[in-house]
Every structure is written in C-alpha cells, then in structure tokens.
Amino acid sequence: AQTVTQSQPEMSVQEAETVTLSCTYDTSESDYYLFWYKQPPSRQMILVIRQEAYKQQNATENRFSVNFQKAAKSFSLKISDSQLGDAAMYFCAYRGATGNQFYFGTGTSLTVIP
Amino acid sequence: DVKVTQSSRYLVKRTGEKVFLECVQDMDHENMFWYRQDPGLGLRLIYFSYDVKMKEKGDIPEGYSVSREKKERFSLILESASTNQTSMYLCASSLPRGYTDTQYFGPGTRLTVL
Numbered sequence: 247a248q249t250v251t252q253s254q255p256e257m258s259v260q261e262a263e264t265v266t267l268s269c270t271y272d273t274s275e276s277d278y279y280l281f282w283y284k285q286p287p288s289r290q291m292i293l294v295i296r297q298e299a300y301k302q303q304n305a306t307e308n309r310f311s312v313n314f315q316k317a318a319k320s321f322s323l324k325i326s327d328s329q330l331g332d333a334a335m336y337f338c339a340y341r342g343a344t345g346n347q348f349y350f351g352t353g354t355s356l357t358v359i360p
Numbered sequence: 361d362v363k364v365t366q367s368s369r370y371l372v373k374r375t376g377e378k379v380f381l382e383c384v385q386d387m388d389h390e391n392m393f394w395y396r397q398d399p400g401l402g403l404r405l406i407y408f409s410y411d412v413k414m415k416e417k418g419d420i421p422e423g424y425s426v427s428r429e430k431k432e433r434f435s436l437i438l439e440s441a442s443t444n445q446t447s448m449y450l451c452a453s454s455l456p457r458g459y460t461d462t463q464y465f466g467p468g469t470r471l472t473v474l
Binding site for chain 2: 281293337345
C-alpha cells in the first residue's frame, strides 16, 4: 500500500508570514494525484489544493501553492501571507490514477500567531 | 453545492450497544468511504464502497460492518461497541477511479463509548 508521511506534527507561523508544510509519499505508480486538505477546529475537512502527477507545473490557489518534486516523491504546501483563518489541521493525501482509495498522512497542526 | 451529511455530530453509547452511523451524499458519487480519525494517527480507512451493495475492507475493518443499499447512503455499523471505538468518524464520497476529483467529507461524528 502507498504511504504518506507528514513529519511535522505541529507548526506555527506569524500572521502575514509564509510557512511550508512537508509531505513525502511512497509509490510505485507513475500516474497519481496529490491533495492537501484543511480541517479547521470542529469544522469540516475541505480541499485546499490538488496536483496531478503528470503535470510538471506546480499547482497554485491564491495564497496556497505546492512544490511538487516527483523524483523525490515530495509534495509540500506553501501558505503565503498567513491569516488567522489558516489555523487548522492540514492533511496530505495520495490517490493512484487506477485506484479508488485515498491515502492520508497523519496531519500537521498549524497555529497562526497574531 | 456539494454536500455530504452525517446523521449525528455527537453520539454517546454504552459498551455492547449496536451503533449505526449514517452518511448521505447528494452528488451521485459512486464511491463512499468511512474513516476513523484519531490524534497522531491521521485518517484510517475502515471500509469503502464503490457501488451499491459493493464494499471493500480498509485498513481497520475489525469490529465494524457497512451497508450500502442505495447509492446516496452508506452506513457504518458497530455490532457491539467497545471503549476503544471512541473516536471521530468521517464519511466521504468521490467519483470513481480515473477521475482527478477530490473526496468530499461530511462534518464527522464524534462517538464516545462508555
């Protein structure tokens, strides 16, 4: 089975600063999708950003961008101009192109300091 | 707007009780999933279903069963609840394999077994 590793259980960032959350994964598949999800305290999990492995260009969604390094099997999330509302648990996830199952990391809890 | 709903946000049950957690999605998704979320362990897949009446075991199916009689509804059953099943349970749905689309999550059910 594929494994997804988030080595930072907790991170903190000053408001308006930039923070990068790390994620690595292990797979033998060549085609797959990667996701970052956000789970605010006591609220629903939502998608932040997704990346298709066949695309070389890094995905960007407003203040959120990824650094996708396919050879290194690394998929980090950069949050620019951090806001108080960015405080949440962030999960990295993998899905193979031919599979139904999603594989999740253990999460990184992000604190934003005013 | 995409929606996944779960029957209860909070549930308290006694050891040995039979517990039903219900999930409904309105997106006509083929795939539905039940996860268990525990601190430090991330999301662990209990069961998923890729079609009506079809199911596959995830990583931690012991002590659980599922039912999918209609496409929009996926139930998780704890046949005889135990204290080690106290956890947050998340339901999700998605399009089938081959699609880049994400999973959509319900709000979660926090189950306490006394």
